[in-house]
Amino acid sequence: MRADDRFTLLAALPLAIFAGAFLLLPLARLIMASGEGPSGWALYGQVLANPRYMRALGQTVAVSGLVSLAALAVATTAALFLVRRRFFGRSVLIGLLTFPLAFPGVVVGFMIILLGGRQGLMNALARDLFDARLVFAYSMTGLFLGYLYFSIPRVLLTVMAAAEKLDPALEEAARSLGAGPVAVLRDVTLPGLAPALVASGAVAFATAMGAFGTAFTLATNIDVLPMVIYTEFTLAANIATAAALSVVLGLVTWALLFLARSFAGAAVAAGG
């Protein structure tokens, strides 16, 4: 072997040791553990036939899908505005919009409690203005808003990066040919942004599918899959089921991101 190749292997050695000991072996162990329950590998069939787990999976997919669509709509509108217009305080505004990127799910949950909890802002406003009660933090609405809270900044950054690379001359040409704003958006702008929209939508969806901290803080009885896994593991000590559900959740989110990357191709890397 050449000295160069020996050195390349040596440089990869720390990663090989770490990933072997703390990623490959634990994941293998997790998959094994899912088959070590009383029903063996038949557990996967039982999980897929269990109405409670399937309802949780359905709810998780539904809320994650809705959040991705809502985040795409909001973030694309804001991104086009922020990229096209120059105004005082623009960079501060972008900074403020990306500020929740570093928030863990628990903090996002707390933000939603401050907005829509029993002691929250909305409830206080509703009480003072209309003598009504408005508490939504601990419901599906609260969960949706929490996921939206951490999805908007992620999607915004990717879409803004892509929108900066769009050629304004294309839209100008479409306009001069008589296309209205809606037609320009539909036929020129959105197709140009498509790879970034697919990529950031998939990331938002996968993040929401695996999100745990937000649901945990809102402490609801909403059955989203990560909460079910947590309950099975800690309260029911049902380790095989928790492991099997983790394997299913991990496979689904990984496969989705993989597909989105193959679909959006090189443009995903270019768009961030």
Added chain:
Amino acid sequence: MRAAALGFQIAVTGLAVAFLLIPALMSAVTGVTANYFRGLSSGLTLDWVARVWELYASTVWRSMRIALGALAAALLIGVPAAYALARAPGRLARAIEEFVSLPLAVPGLALALALLQLYGTWRGFRISEWFILVGHVLYTLPFMIRAVLAVFAAIDLPKLEEAAAALGAPPWRRFIDIAVPNAAPGVLAGALTVVTLSIGEFNLTWMLHTPLTKTLPVGLADSYASMRLEVASAYTLVFFVMVLPLLVAMQWAAARAQGFVR
């Protein structure tokens, strides 16, 4: 029609900013308000922050230690690994890159369960801070590898190395003297990302922690469940103060590294 479109854009952007910002501001203000229910008229105080420090200072120090540990691991493992991956293009290298990036796609809860299954019975390790550090390294390492790889992919590393090799530099000298200095913007961006993400990591840490190894986000979850709103808010304020400068620096470094990549 165009004015209406612009108005709509401004309204949506404004609503998004309000949605993201109002609760964060509420939290910051509540953390220094004497009594949340009586509002700001009850006066400003740092008592709640002091109370947080009394109760949770250890979680702040622990999170800083673990973040620095994750940074050290990312530098020692991630930078050489990115170099190796950049030098060995081909299917195997891409497959390894995809595999070590799994923690970006697989939920933290699943990774934590996997670690617990394998190492949970190894008590000395299970109850130590090292166990949490391993989880954080697992989650943050891909960010360092990707940041450095992006720079290596953009600077024509083979040509630089060829020149150095022709001048007689052995492989390790080329790594230290050519590859690492050229990758510096990527290393900086990766380093800030690793530290920021480690300080905020919850999903893995919640499963891996013990009562004696609580980190800042674990302490936050604890305070949200059991403390009065002012204490929880003051604690969140402490977190904001720690993480915001890091976030700003991280975005600056990422933009700078992007500039080098172009």
